Amino acid sequence: MRNQQIVLASRPAAEATLDNFSFVETELPALGDGQVLVRHHYLSLDPYMRMRMNDSKSYAAPQAIGAPMIGGTVGEVVESRHPGYKTGDKVVGMGGWQLFSIVDGAAGLLRKVDTTHVPLSAYLGAVGMPGVTAWYGLVKIIEPKAGETVFVSAASGAVGSAVGQLAKARGCRAVGIAGGADKCAYVVNELGFDACIDHKAHRDTKSLAAALAEAAPKGIDGNFENVGGMVLDAVMLNMNAFGRIALCGMISGYDGGPVPLAEPRLLLTQRLKAQGFIVSEHMQHWPEALKELGTLVATGKLKYRESIAQGLASAPEAFLGLLKGRNFGKQLVKLV
Amino acid sequence: MRNQQIVLASRPAAEATLDNFSFVETELPALGDGQVLVRHHYLSLDPYMRMRMNDSKSYAAPQAIGAPMIGGTVGEVVESRHPGYKTGDKVVGMGGWQLFSIVDGAAGLLRKVDTTHVPLSAYLGAVGMPGVTAWYGLVKIIEPKAGETVFVSAASGAVGSAVGQLAKARGCRAVGIAGGADKCAYVVNELGFDACIDHKAHRDTKSLAAALAEAAPKGIDGNFENVGGMVLDAVMLNMNAFGRIALCGMISGYDGGPVPLAEPRLLLTQRLKAQGFIVSEHMQHWPEALKELGTLVATGKLKYRESIAQGLASAPEAFLGLLKGRNFGKQLVKLV
Numbered sequence: 193m194r195n196q197q198i199v200l201a202s203r204p205a206a207e208a209t210l211d212n213f214s215f216v217e218t219e220l221p222a223l224g225d226g227q228v229l230v231r232h233h234y235l236s237l238d239p240y241m242r243m244r245m246n247d248s249k250s251y252a253a254p255q256a257i258g259a260p261m262i263g264g265t266v267g268e269v270v271e272s273r274h275p276g277y278k279t280g281d282k283v284v285g286m287g288g289w290q291l292f293s294i295v296d297g298a299a300g301l302l303r304k305v306d307t308t309h310v311p312l313s314a315y316l317g318a319v320g321m322p323g324v325t326a327w328y329g330l331v332k333i334i335e336p337k338a339g340e341t342v343f344v345s346a347a348s349g350a351v352g353s354a355v356g357q358l359a360k361a362r363g364c365r366a367v368g369i370a371g372g373a374d375k376c377a378y379v380v381n382e383l384g385f386d387a388c389i390d391h392k393a394h395r396d397t398k399s400l401a402a403a404l405a406e407a408a409p410k411g412i413d414g415n416f417e418n419v420g421g422m423v424l425d426a427v428m429l430n431m432n433a434f435g436r437i438a439l440c441g442m443i444s445g446y447d448g449g450p451v452p453l454a455e456p457r458l459l460l461t462q463r464l465k466a467q468g469f470i471v472s473e474h475m476q477h478w479p480e481a482l483k484e485l486g487t488l489v490a491t492g493k494l495k496y497r498e499s500i501a502q503g504l505a506s507a508p509e510a511f512l513g514l515l516k517g518r519n520f521g522k523q524l525v526k527l528v
Numbered sequence: 529m530r531n532q533q534i535v536l537a538s539r540p541a542a543e544a545t546l547d548n549f550s551f552v553e554t555e556l557p558a559l560g561d562g563q564v565l566v567r568h569h570y571l572s573l574d575p576y577m578r579m580r581m582n583d584s585k586s587y588a589a590p591q592a593i594g595a596p597m598i599g600g601t602v603g604e605v606v607e608s609r610h611p612g613y614k615t616g617d618k619v620v621g622m623g624g625w626q627l628f629s630i631v632d633g634a635a636g637l638l639r640k641v642d643t644t645h646v647p648l649s650a651y652l653g654a655v656g657m658p659g660v661t662a663w664y665g666l667v668k669i670i671e672p673k674a675g676e677t678v679f680v681s682a683a684s685g686a687v688g689s690a691v692g693q694l695a696k697a698r699g700c701r702a703v704g705i706a707g708g709a710d711k712c713a714y715v716v717n718e719l720g721f722d723a724c725i726d727h728k729a730h731r732d733t734k735s736l737a738a739a740l741a742e743a744a745p746k747g748i749d750g751n752f753e754n755v756g757g758m759v760l761d762a763v764m765l766n767m768n769a770f771g772r773i774a775l776c777g778m779i780s781g782y783d784g785g786p787v788p789l790a791e792p793r794l795l796l797t798q799r800l801k802a803q804g805f806i807v808s809e810h811m812q813h814w815p816e817a818l819k820e821l822g823t824l825v826a827t828g829k830l831k832y833r834e835s836i837a838q839g840l841a842s843a844p845e846a847f848l849g850l851l852k853g854r855n856f857g858k859q860l861v862k863l864v
Contacts (some may be wrong), residue, residue, distance in 0.1 A: 243797075420793065439796040456789040457756060460775040460804035461579075468796035 197260040198289040198507050203247055208515065212245065213261070213508040214405040220292055228297045232287050235504070235525040236264035236316035237419075237511045238350075261289040263509075264321055266305070266312050274298065283306050284315045289380045289507050290526055295501050309490035311508035317350045317522035318496040320483045325471040326416070327481035329438030332474070333467050334414035340364030343404070343412045343427055347388055347417040348375040350441075350496065350522035351440065354485070355416045356385045357494050364414075367407045367477045369423060371517040378520070383495055391423065399456065400426035411435075421442045425454040439468040443515065497521025529554045532618070533596040534625040534843050538585055544851065548581065549597070549844040556628055565607040566632045568623050571704040571840070571861040572600035572652035573753075573847045574686075575779045595841075600650050600657055602641070603864075609633065618643055620651045625843050627863055637723070645826035652856035653686045654832040655821045662690035662752070663817035665774030669803050670750035674699030679748045683724055685710040686832065686858035687776065690821070691720045691752045693830050700750075703743045704734075704804065705759060706854040714856075719831055727759065728740055733790065734763035747771075756780045760853040763864040767798050775804040833857025835845040 194217055201214040214267035223229055244255040244257035244262060247264070265287030269277045274297025277283070283302040287293035295301050306313050317323065336342050342359035346352040347368025348432055354364035356379070368379045368388040379388040387407035394400040404426055420442030431437070445451035459466060488494035499502055499519040507525045514523045530553055537550040543855055544810055575632040580598060591598060605613045610633025613619070619638040623629035631637050639802040641651050653659065672678050678695035682688040683704025692715070694700035704715045715724040720722030721836035741747070747768035752849035753760055755780030769771070781787035795802060803815040824830035835855040843861045850859045 209557070424792070442793045442796055445793050450791040451793065451794040452788040452790050453789050455786040455790075456760070457778045457781050457787065459802055460778055463804045463806060465801065466795055467801040468799045470799060472801070503663040 193292070194218070195220045195292045196504050197291075198504060199260050200245060200255050200257055202257065208242060208245060208512060210508050210512070215505055219452070220294070221266065222254055223271055223273045223294065225410060226274045226297050228269055228274050228277045228283075228295050230265070230283055230285060230287060230293050230295060230302070230476050231270045231528065232265040232267040232291060232293065232318055233526070233528045234266050234313045234500075235289055235507060235512045235527060236320070237507065237514050237519075237523040237525065238264070238322070239515065240439055241511065242515055243420075243443055261451075262286065263288050263450040264316050265293065266315050272297070276468065277302070277304070282312055284320060289504065289525075310486055311499060314489055314496065315501075316524060317498065318354055318489050318494055319482060320349035320521065321471060322476055323354050323485040324481040325440060326351045326358060326476055327485060328471050328477055329416050329440050329469060330355050330358050330414070332383075332477065332479075333438035333465075333469060334416065334436045336362050336364045336414050338386045339365075339434075340413035341365040341367060341408045341410055342406060342414040342416065343367045343369075343430075344416040345369050345423050345427075346441075346443070346517075347379045347385065347423045348383075348497070348521060349418070349519070352416070353379070353496055354494065357383055357488075358484075360384055360386075361488075361493075365408070365410075367412070369419075375520060378497070380520070382497075394426075396480060397422050397425045397429070401429040412440070414439060416441060416491075421451045421469070428453070428455055428458045428464075431458065431464055433462050435462060435464045437464060439466060491506055501525045503527070529628070530554070531556045531626055531628045532840050533627075534840060535596050536581060536591050536593055538593065540581055544848060546579060546848070548843050551841060555615060556630070558680050559607055559609045559630065562610045562633050564605055564613045564619075564631050564638065565608045566601070566603045566609050566619055566621060566623060566629050566631060566638070566864065568601040568603040568627060568629065569862070569864045570602050570649050570652055570836075571623075571625060571863060572657070573837075573843065573850050573855075573859040573861065574600070574658070575777055575851065577847065578779070578851055580830045587679070594698055598622065598683055599624050600627065600652050600762070602651050602656075608633070611686060613638065613640070615616060618648055622658060624838065625861075627840060630722055647834075649834060649858075650825055650832065652860060653834065654690055654825050654830055657807060658686035658858065659821040659830075660814055660817040661776060662687045663821060664807050664810055664813055665752050665776050665805060666691050666694050666750070668813065669774035669801075669805060670752065670772045671752050672698050672700045675701075676701060676749035677701040677744045677746055677768075678750040678752065679705075679744060679766075680752040681705050681721075681759050681763075682777075682779070682853075683721065683722060684719075684833070684857060685754070685855070687713070688752070688754060689719050690856065691828065693719055693824075694820075695750070696720055696722075697824070697829070701744070701746075703740070703748070705755075711856060714833070718833075731764075733758050733765070735861075737765040741767045750774070752776060754779060755786045764791055764794045764800075767794065767800055769798050771798060771800045773800060773802040775802060791808045812859045835859045837861045
């Protein structure tokens with residue numbers, strides 16, 4: 193049986209381009225004892241993948257040149273030589289940018305999921321890694337109290353949309369920032385945020401900081417950071433004393449040199465806590481997070497939106513679009 | 529009875545100068561019921577005072593123009609109309625830059641101290657606010673484990689010297705940075721740090737980061753930040769995953785505009801925690817801290833050095849020297 197893959201062809205010099213990816217076809221080997229063959233239905237595209245394309249110091253080894261791009265997948269078991277899995281099982285894994293993956297059933301890399309009340313694709317978004325990322329940063333780092341104001345960048349995205357809705361569920365004021373009037377309207381009217389700022393309407397820190405002061409009149413107590421750069425600078429100017437900043441991503445700096453933080457002394461004068469995290473290092477909290485997220489999605493209380501690209505070959509372009517904010521909600525690639 | 533004071537005459541435009549201070553004489557009023565008259569023996573000079581001279585957003589209201597400069601003092605009660613204090617009692621307080629202060633005995637602003645085993649002046653340094661500052665940032669924010677490496681800037685100063693010695697007492701490698709070969713020799717040979725870098729020998733972040741990599745070959749797990757700017761940038765490049773940064777001061781930025789942090793994304797990629805604090809907001813930890821610090825000083829296990837200026841009139845110049853690192857250890861002004 194033939195497999196198709198997108199591999200990393202070269203590392204980006206600055207902005208990633210289509211030339212950094214190659215489409216290849218390979219023959220799938222026969223399954224060994226204990227192995228499981230998974231056909232991927234959806235591939236998840238996420239900002240962290242851009243950082244993996246660089247050969248720089250980070251929390252994970254860089255993506256190897258010539259290997260399939262790493263990535264979360266949902267799919268079904270089409271052949272199994274492991275007693276824990278049978279044909280037809282729906283599974284979440286890290287199958288990468290390819291149609292099929294062969295997984296050692298004993299390695300704990302596949303998680304069987306129930307699609308009775310939660311759609312399969314949601315296990316890559318609101319009830320998957322992005323949802324748990326939102327939950328961990330909000331619940332374990334920001335630790336919001338009712339009445340506080342929580343701010344999140346990339347508010348219409350897979351992580352940001354969950355941060356705001358989870359904050360609202362905890363009695364907080366939720367304020368977001370997103371790119372464009374459409375996304376902002378969605379964030380407020382459908383996701384239920386109290387306010388959303390269109391970053392395209394603000395070209396400098398001062399203007400953005402003033403808009404934030406209006407959207408968060410009592411200041412910001414918790415900031416869930418996905419972007420860095422000017423957005424973080426503007427947020428810092430609005431942080432209340434004893435505020436908490438969960439550092440989840442800094443997409444503004446993934447393409448090139450360092451993006452400085454303008455006023456680190458605010459961390460001191462406002463006695464802030466800023467903490468970076470990567471959700472895969474906190475697996476002990478996933479069951480609790482997935483339980484809350486799954487229940488909220490199944491009962492319609494946690495809303496999300498998906499941008500779905502069709503076919504594996506569309507993945508590179510969809511990914512580059514994600515980095516530029518062209519997606520609207522969780523970016524997926526449909527493979528089946 | 530006549531009092532003498534140094535008051536804030538004007539706010540610095542950039543670097544503070546002698547013109548920002550005025551020397552004034554006033555008449556002391558008679559004591560009211562419940563009041564205590566304290567004669568100050570020593571005045572403490574500390575970097576935080578520089579920030580109070582600015583009219584900017586910070587953790588404390590700015591110092592008022594025309595009012596005596598704020599500051600910690602040790603002295604003795606010379607007259608008391610409060611039953612809890614009697615003439616001759618040695619007390620620590622926030623008497624400010626003046627010879628005498630009149631304090632409401634019931635307000636909890638004076639702390640009686642025992643000078644049997646600890647010299648009076650030490651209650652402004654190793655067994656006072658600077659010592660507790662070191663203790664809180666190290667013990668409660670950095671939370672060092674034996675075998676880890678702890679770094680502190682301004683290592684020969686009142687706070688830094690205590691940070692390193694407390695870290696050594698907890699089985700850590702202690703690395704400091706100080707200005708000049710004399711201070712570095714003192715930090716290593718007398719205070720017992722494992723290494724000390726002379727910042728005067730390094731003019732850019734790259735050079736300093738390389739020196740740090742040599743002094744902390746296993747990387748830095750805990751950073752106690754007193755300086756900010758280039759020192760913090762260089763430290764960030766050497767922080768280990770899951771490192772902790774206690775933000776105590778950023779003296780490099782007190783004179784002017786913002787001093788940026790070059791690579792905030794290291795907070796994310798190394799999953800660091802950075803937390804600002806001000807020790808007066810954590811009074812519940814003072815008894816535990818003072819107990820450890822007092823015992824260590826009384827038994828000769830916590831060493832410190834003092835720079836003592838003579839007479840109230842010398843305070844402004846001694847303070848400006850402190851901001852330039854001309855002091856060696858705790859800067860005091862002797863008033864009696």
